[in-house]
Amino acid sequence: MSNSKNGSSCSRRTVLKSGAAITAASTMPMFYVKDAWAAKDFRNNPGNASTVKFGFNVPQSGPYADEGADELRAYKLAVKHLNGEGDGGMLNTMKPLSLKGNGVLGKKVEYVTGDTQTKSDAARASAKRMIEKDRVVMYSGGSSSGVAIAQQSLAQEMGVIFMCGLTHSNDTTGKDKRRYGFRHFFNAYMSGVALGPVLEKEYGKERRAYHLTADYTWGWTQEESIKNTTEGLGWETVKTVKTPVGAGDFSQYITPVLNSGADVLILNHYGKDMINSLTQAIQFGLRDKQVNGKDFQIVVPLFSRLMAQGAGENIKGILGSTGWNWALSDAGSQAFVKSFGQEYGFPPSQAAHTCYVQTLLYANACEMAGTFYPPEVIKQLEDFEFDGMGNGKTLYRGADHQCFKDVLVVRGNQNPSSQFDLLEIVQEVPRSKFEYDPAIFGGELGPYEV
């Protein structure tokens, strides 16, 4: 206060008083017309624009690039169907349905795409650009849990909803869950529970398992879940070895398996890593081996048709679990396979399925809420129960934003009837088998308003 020196009237008290008055005045509308303001003012509010923008952030390079490419196809198809183009796909089978096939809340859907490079920092930078520059109301994408978790926490910071694509770590809706993140895909815990009885039936109670595990959040939680399941059956865990993601040549990790006394190799790898490690394991003759008087077996807990395609012959007879398969015969799956196949000339992968469904679910929730205002959309998604999108009746559990739906145990098909018929469904495991208590994985969703 330079004035106070020459004795002017501006005292400390008047400054404080006027300061308080200004603060009170500026916050006034917040108290009295909260709803009117809140419903309008949020990040990337499309307002009166005739279009609304979604962001699709998928790995277009790196070890999960194949999955990313298929996810992108599914997103493009979902946007088409939302805008009332094409044959409508699952809009014809989804129940309950609020979408009208005229975009979302009357606004035509547009989209931007980004490359996560299967790296957390690149994914965050790309997502940030989508939010700040392209002003997307929602973004989505996946294929690595580390990347999904990084994007999900960004979503919470920025107040823009992130619909997870393919991510299978327990942490995504466990210790790292967020109010602004939703996962339709299943998780490693569910894979373990689903695989358990089949492993027991096929391979018995006395087995010695050796794990090779991708060294990041997904690998760790899957190893833990599968280990718990198999040890529950009475199997012994000989060794668990972490391998770097994108290692390429896994041979130095496979050679120690040969003489370890193990008779089952469990590959907690995904995408290109799984294709390489499985191919190399088979080149090293693991499947022709006899150990402890039993045939040596390989298990890949998380499977996809794209990986089966990359691994070719090597996948035959190998057990794993998958979220969805194009051979399912329910109306929703068939409608999706039909429109995807007509568009691209081959059936969709499980990654494509979850991304397509996530886009429709978000759009449907906006339609139900009557606004794009995220807290209202989130409330519509939480505990939303729906059917007709593959996997039977599905619940989006509000407590951890995890979907509960049937999981498939599959086996690499020995005698494929067509070039796409690579996985044979061994068992459909109903969701009631693994409806766990959300508290077991910890974590906090965080606030609605950010």
Next chain:
Amino acid sequence: MFLYRNQNKNKCRDMDTILLQLLNGLDKGGAYALIALGLTLVFGTLGVVNFAHGALFMLGAFCAVSFNKLLTLSKKVKDESITFFDAYKEQPYLEIWLGDTGTTIIDWSVPLSILIAIPVMLLIGLAMERGLIRHFYKRSHAEQILFTFGLAIVLQEIVKSVFGANPIPTPAPDIVSGSANLGAALGLGDNLVYPWWRLIYLMFSAVIIAGVFAFLKLTTFGMVVRAGIHDKETVGLLGINIERRFTIVFGLAAVVSGLAGVMYVPVLPPDYHLGMDFLVLSFVVVVVGGMGSLEGAVAAGFLLGILQSFCSLNEIKAIIPGIDQIIIYLVAVVILLVKPRGLMGKKGVMED
């Protein structure tokens, strides 16, 4: 008695494990040595630190991929088993025209592509040296590194735009895609099996290395080149066009690393980034072996391959966790502290 037998069995098993890991190290080392050999050859003759050398390895791998794609150019045939939508199978023209012979040719595409890769890589090498790298001989090493690194990125992006970002699986011929039961062959028990293709790769790299050494040690051309490495000016004064010979050596280095890439394709499906993955490693190999030393590069390549493989053993990882991922760099640090010129480095190289 039972206990004794069990101990004996365990001993046998340990023996197998060590042999397997040794083989694995040798086959990794074969690739490292081949790449490092070309790199150190270029450095010794032209004095250029070539960061685009990894890209040459990658281009070699893509020679095999392109040749395979060329052979499998296909006609689209409708797949009648899919009723939901129109799906098409691909049938290669080669199979339509030649029947079973066509299938065999496609099956053997990787070894066959060596024939294509030699002239192609030689041309790429000569064009690179005459067109670009030649202009950087008189510049500082820092400028050479910046330029060649930039060149590597350009080559990489070109391959990415043509072939996409995904790795492209290109299998080995069916007959050698399984594994060899070495244990039975050597009378050591059934646990010692090793994939055929990796054994072939090891053999192949030994042949190429022997070939390069024979070329440099036993021919007049090689003798002149070696003399040029020692004292370029004197050789020039004798009326020999040493520059021209060095250009040919660059082409040779490109062929060596290109062939290393071709044969590596069945081991690891290549993508555009393959070169960069190997570049850092091969530099470490060259530095450990001694800049400009051919014997050093080969020895260091095999040494590091074997060390990397042994450090992935569970018994060793139990003592020092994560050692498998850092061992190579650890060794490089130790060797450079103890022997600053590398294992077989000569005085005066890169010290001006």
